[in-house]
Amino acid sequence: MRSLIAVLALALSTSAVAANLTYRLRVDGLACAYCAYRIEKAFMTTRGVEQVDIDFEQGNVLVDAARDVTFSEAELRRIVNDSGFTLRGVERLEGGAK
């Protein structure tokens, strides 16, 4: 029983370490497909990005990074700016939680 608990604890701790990061970006003007898709495309062509979701309700872009990949706020800001938008804030969500 003790060894089973130890194995479970190890598995849980491993998944926590290996979990992907999600970045929640607050971006102005995300109500139109033509702008949302431009940002989505810019992130999807960035190395280390696995998935991008647009949350129209909150005006957020959710960027899932690949395992062990991190982005600085400056990198994220550059990608958003290059797409023609302004980054208002970044939140790093551990464990890929949205």
Added chain:
Amino acid sequence: MKYGVWLAGALLGGLLALAWFGGALNWNREAPYELVQSWGGPGTSDGRFNEPTGIAVGADEVFVSDARNRRIQVFDKQGRFLRAFNEGLERPMNLEWHDGRLYVADFFADQILVYQADGKLLHVIAPPDGLHNPGGVAVRPDGALLVADTYAHRVLLLGPDGKVLKAWGTPGETGSASGEFNYPADVTLAPDGGFYVADGYNDRVQQFDAQGNFVRKWGGPFGVNLHGPFKGWFATATSIAYGPNDKVFVADFYHDRVQKFCDHGGYITSFGAAAPDSATHTAIAVDVDSDGGVWVANYARHRVEQWRPSGAARGRS
């Protein structure tokens, strides 16, 4: 006192003249159209959509860009699902049905895809210097393509092999003067060979003749990128279609409506409804049937809509 009255009258007259001749004052010359059927809803199964962004209607079938599901769905005109296809497709936008072929502007792949009706991919077209998030395409009778190259702020005339035959706008630069563009989203062809551009973020339509010369622009006073909710004004024109009896239909996305004009920009009527429970908007793409019925891709509600002239307007469209 008398001087003040005269001054106020002159100012009011000036404003009214500005509004009238600038296209700022309009009224419905026809009753708004009626919604006669719709289908879809959010989802990934057959007949459901995840952000429809384009629509084209043929003699018997309706083609829909199901953008985030990365596919084209095909229906009969009663809304029955017939088939779907996605060979080579990434992010389909406005569609064009021409001579038994479906032309798809692919925003992610930066190319125009040409399909048979059954979904077989026939051609992939792009100019040598590439496209930059194209939003729409129209096909001339000689097979040349007019492409709204949205993020390059230009409209291109391409040969069937992708060779650039002519270009309008300043590549990579927005502008609101005549012949300049600000994220043009779609193009439609007139029977005389001229064409109309949904000049997206300029909130206007631009018309060109068969030789490619600028003819006129409309949308708000003088068509100089003033947006507003008034009749004949736009807030992001995302799609355009030329219909029977020389009428032009424009998807006015942020106002959740389609606006109908005569071919020289005279406002006729508008129709559509917002989705108050959604943070985004509804009418993103439009096409017109040979009988005058209007087909709309409703982005916020993830559905297809068919609109028809209301009883009062029937026979006058």
